[in-house]
Amino acid sequence: MSQRFDTVIKSGTIIDGVRTPRFVSDIGIKDGHIAYIGNIKDAGSARVLDASGKIVAPGFIDLHTHYDSQIYWDPWCTISGWHGVTSVVIGNCGFGFAPCKPEDRDRSMLAMSRNEAVPLATMKAGMPWDWETFPEFLDSIERTPKGVNVMSYVPLSPLILYVMGMEAAKTRPATEEERERMRALFIESLDAGACGFSVQYTGTENVQRDYDGTPMVTDIMAHRDLLMFAEVLRERGEGFIQFAGSLDHAIELGEVSGRPVVWNSLGAGTDQHGVPTVGHKLAIKQIDEANARGIRIFAQAVTNGIAFFFTFEDWNLFDNSLLWRDLTLGTIEEKIQKMKDPARREALREEHDSGRGPAAGGGTRDQNKNGFAGIEELYIISVESEHWREYEGYTLGDFAKVVGKHPIDAILDLIVEENLKTQFQTPPIDIDREPMAEVIRSPMALPGISDGGAHTKFITNGIYPTEFLIEHVRKNNVVDLEEAHWRLSAYQAYAAGLRDRGFLREGMPADIIVYDYDKLELLPVEVAHDYPANEWRRVQKANGYAYILVNGEVTFQDGECTGATPGSLLRHGYDAPALALAAE
Numbered sequence: 133m134s135q136r137f138d139t140v141i142k143s144g145t146i147i148d149g150v151r152t153p154r155f156v157s158d159i160g161i162k163d164g165h166i167a168y169i170g171n172i173k174d175a176g177s178a179r180v181l182d183a184s185g186k187i188v189a190p191g192f193i194d195l196h197t198h199y200d201s202q203i204y205w206d207p208w209c210t211i212s213g214w215h216g217v218t219s220v221v222i223g224n225c226g227f228g229f230a231p232c233k234p235e236d237r238d239r240s241m242l243a244m245s246r247n248e249a250v251p252l253a254t255m256k257a258g259m260p261w262d263w264e265t266f267p268e269f270l271d272s273i274e275r276t277p278k279g280v281n282v283m284s285y286v287p288l289s290p291l292i293l294y295v296m297g298m299e300a301a302k303t304r305p306a307t308e309e310e311r312e313r314m315r316a317l318f319i320e321s322l323d324a325g326a327c328g329f330s331v332q333y334t335g336t337e338n339v340q341r342d343y344d345g346t347p348m349v350t351d352i353m354a355h356r357d358l359l360m361f362a363e364v365l366r367e368r369g370e371g372f373i374q375f376a377g378s379l380d381h382a383i384e385l386g387e388v389s390g391r392p393v394v395w396n397s398l399g400a401g402t403d404q405h406g407v408p409t410v411g412h413k414l415a416i417k418q419i420d421e422a423n424a425r426g427i428r429i430f431a432q433a434v435t436n437g438i439a440f441f442f443t444f445e446d447w448n449l450f451d452n453s454l455l456w457r458d459l460t461l462g463t464i465e466e467k468i469q470k471m472k473d474p475a476r477r478e479a480l481r482e483e484h485d486s487g488r489g490p491a492a493g494g495g496t497r498d499q500n501k502n503g504f505a506g507i508e509e510l511y512i513i514s515v516e517s518e519h520w521r522e523y524e525g526y527t528l529g530d531f532a533k534v535v536g537k538h539p540i541d542a543i544l545d546l547i548v549e550e551n552l553k554t555q556f557q558t559p560p561i562d563i564d565r566e567p568m569a570e571v572i573r574s575p576m577a578l579p580g581i582s583d584g585g586a587h588t589k590f591i592t593n594g595i596y597p598t599e600f601l602i603e604h605v606r607k608n609n610v611v612d613l614e615e616a617h618w619r620l621s622a623y624q625a626y627a628a629g630l631r632d633r634g635f636l637r638e639g640m641p642a643d644i645i646v647y648d649y650d651k652l653e654l655l656p657v658e659v660a661h662d663y664p665a666n667e668w669r670r671v672q673k674a675n676g677y678a679y680i681l682v683n684g685e686v687t688f689q690d691g692e693c694t695g696a697t698p699g700s701l702l703r704h705g706y707d708a709p710a711l712a713l714a715a716e
Contacts, residue, residue, distance in 0.1 A: 137162050137178040139684060144183025144646060149190040149622040149635030151614045159188065161642045164684035164698065169638055181679050181686075183646045189617045190635050191218025191643035191680065192597040193624035195394060195578065196374070196432055198248050199282075199585035200228050205258040205664050207697045208279030208687060211594035212584040214673050218643035218682045219281040219625075219633050219702070220584075225340075225376050225396075226331040226350040228287035229259070230269030231294040231317060237261055239298065240290060246343035246448055248586035253665035266291070266317070267324035270701060278699030279687045281643070281707070283630065285330035285374055286321040288361065289349045302346065305354030314357070318364055325703025327629055328371030328391065329361050333381060339452045345461050362389035370704075372629055374432075379418055386427040394627055395419075397581055398431035398574070400567035412567060416574045423576065430627045433577040435568070435604065436596045439560040440492050440505075441513070441657065441670055444552045446589060450490040455480050464552055471544045480540045492558045505558035508532070508539050512546075514555035520546065528556075569610045578624055588669035592657055598674045602652055613649070631706040641700075641707065642684035645677060652676035683707075 137160040146169070147154050160168035160178070192212075197220045199209045209220050222228070227248060232240050241259075245252040263269040266286060273282055292301050295313045306314060318329065331350045332340065342348055350358075362385045365371045372392040375382045382395040398419075400412050415431065422429045440449065445464060450456035459470050459480070470476055483489050484507060488496050492505040508529030515524060523531050532542035547554045571577055584594035597620055604610040611619070625634030632641055653675045661668045673691060680688040685698040700707040 135162075135178065136160065136176055137167060137172070139179045139181065139642075139681075139686075140172055140175040141181045141183050141188055141644065141646060141679075142172070142175070144186055144188030146636060147187060147189045147613055147617045148637065149617050151618045154614065159636070159642075159644070161681075161684045164642055166636060166638050166640050166642050166644075169636065181646065183678070185648070186646050186678055187613065187649050188636075188644060188646050190621040190633075191645050191682065192216045192620045193219045193221075193628070193630065193634055194580055194582050194584065194594075194597075195221045195624055195628055196224050196396065196581045197222055197584045198224050198227070198250075200284075201244070201250060201255050201259050202585040203273065203278065203282060204260060204276060205254075206662075207277050207699070208693060209584060210693075211592060211671050211673070212582055213280055213680070213687065213693075214671075214677075214691065215595055215598045216645040216647070216677060216680055217280065217582075217584075217594075217597065218645070218680065218687075219283070219630065221283045221285065221327070221374075221628060222585075223285035223287040223326075224330050224374060226288040226329075226333075226348070228284075228290050230263055230266045230287075230290060232290050233264060233294065234261075236293065240293075242343040243289075243348070247340040247348060248583075249446060249448055249588070249590060250586060251446075251589075251663060251665070251667040254663045254667040257664035266321040266326065270324050270326070270703065274701040277697035278701070279693075279697050280682060280699045281633065281641075281702050282699065283327050283628070283702040283705060284325075285328055286318055286326045288329055288331045288353070288358075291317055291321075292349050292353060292357075298349075301349045302352065306357050311357060311360055315360060315364060318361055319368075322364075322368065322371060325701070326371070327702075327705055328365060328373050330374040331358065331361075331376070333358060333375065333377035337452060339449055341448070341451050341457070343461075345451070345457050358385075359388050362391075365389040365391045370629075372627070379415055379429075382429060383418070383422045383427055386422065386429050392428040392430060392627060392629075394430045394432055394578065396432045397434055398571055398577055399434035400564070400571050412571050412574075416570070416576075419574075419576050430576045430578050431574070432581050433571050433574075433579050434581055435572055435579040436593055436599045437560045438591070438593075440558045440590045441555065442557075442590045443555050444547050449492060449587075449590070452496065453483065453488075453490040455483055456490050467552060468548050471548050477540060477544065480544075481538055484538075484540050507543060509559060510543075511557045511559065512554065513557045515546075516550040516553050520550075520554075565608060568604075569608070572604055572610050572619075577619070578627055579619055580624065588663075590670070592670055592672040595654055595672050595674070598652060598654055598676075601649070602654065606649065606652070629705040630702065631704075633702075633706075642681055644679075644681045646679040646681075647677045649676075 139161040141159040158172040200222045241255045376396040386393040510528045532539040582594040622634040655673045660671045683698040685696045
């Protein structure tokens with residue numbers, strides 16, 4: 133007789149993810165699935181995980197990650213993996229690496245090095261590039277060891293570029309022949325297991341740009357080309373859309389496709405980049421009205437505080453300013469020469485003094501309604517030269533006064549002298565508690581947008597599940613734990629068509645977190661030199677997670693990675709081979 137259980141989680145307080153009132157029980161796991169929920173008197177030879185006094189809940193699901201490259205060198209998709217995330221979705225915002233012709237690989241990585249700030253050297257060293265087509269990319273992800281489950285959109289940017297080429301894609305609509313070719317490739321990708329498509333469609337003024345400073349392909353794609361992809365989903369009756377752009381266009385895509393749309397983003401003033409958003413009350417009203425008409429719109433909600441850490445070696449989130457965009461494009465040497473240019477400085481001073489200077493993350497100072505940091509509000513947190521050491525902790529405005537310079541000259545002189553290595557921090561954006569609560573409690577809100585694999589030298593938004601439990605449950609009582617885990621797991625799975633994840637039930641894959649609610653805490657932001665090609669990133673870990681399990685195997689214990697890689701590729705929203713095995 134075979135062993136009844138491989139692992140038993142003993143005496144935990146179970147929050148199942150579907151808002152069932154919490155209860156104390158055991159969970160028996162066999163072959164990666166939940167085999168039994170109830171009192172287990174004899175665990176036999178199974179591994180026993182003591183959950184006494186701890187919460188046992190479904191692993192979190194992160195629908196917006198940009199881990200398309202990082203999954204190859206970081207199987208656990210940290211920082212998300214440190215914070216209880218057991219399933220991720222990649223291919224976000226229309227950006228990705230498939231399909232891609234071999235001769236276009238460098239151009240593809242260059243784009244990601246700017247718009248999502250993934251280090252170019254790291255991508256070159258860490259990605260196998262053993263694919264050309266999107267189905268081949270999924271095959272590559274499937275054979276790559278994974279510490280989380282992975283599902284993927286079809287990102288529209290590489291698909292369009294594969295058919296049209298860069299120059300044509302940025303200057304004209306697709307021809308009928310090109311549109312049919314794109315349609316065929318999209319259908320081929322859906323057949324291979326993609327969950328739908330993603331797109332950033334924001335016009336010419338978006339802060340997230342291509343490496344040469346021009347808009348991304350999807351930002352300026354022809355509207356009829358965009359609608360063609362939505363029409364394919366309607367014809368197939370499957371898939372969903374992740375859309376970054378205006379809410380009106382998101383609603384239009386939902387109507388045309390007849391499929392769910394996850395709109396980015398709903399925030400109490402700002403998106404995940406600190407960019408001002410449409411008023412949340414109006415957005416919630418529009419979303420509720422659309423759903424009442426049968427147009428299924430979900431809103432990915434920004435629920436964590438936004439602060440940036442950066443140097444001007446790779447900072448790109450002043451790109452809404454034409455002057456700063458010009459200044460920060462090019463090599464380090466080219467940037468320094470431009471920063472020394474008197475004519476450029478004069479133009480930057482004029483822009484600053486007029487109130488039109490950039491705010492960190494997006495927008496300009498004259499549009500500022502939420503306290504986003506401009507040049508003078510930046511904090512100097514670390515300098516290279518002892519000469520400037522005493523000014524660490526100063527704002528740029530105070531520093532400029534002390535050295536007797538215009539703020540523009542003060543910052544440029546400092547960073548040029550330090551070869552662009554001076555580190556700055558923005559003050560956290562202070563969002564009023566009540567608007568944040570209104571966002572969190574809104575019917576269609578999905579907490580998230582970690583951007584975990586992007587902007588890794590600037591932000592650590594992958595902490596959002598832990599911060600949600602600490603700030604919005606334990607500290608401010610915005611929602612209870614049952615509601616929190618539903619929104620962080622089961623509701624995410626429902627919106628994204630993840631068919632067998634997000635809640636705890638017998639027969640489901642055992643994606644489970646065990647944590648000490650009272651001891652849950654965020655640790656300080658630190659620098660980790662753990663990227664290929666000797667690159668670094670900012671990370672932020674947590675205390676309080678006793679166990680994180682993916683498909684029944686412990687991937688993290690007390691914050692330490694076990695090295696296990698039990699993650700699956702989720703084609704069409706579920707792990708088909710594992711599901712078939714469980715049915716047997």
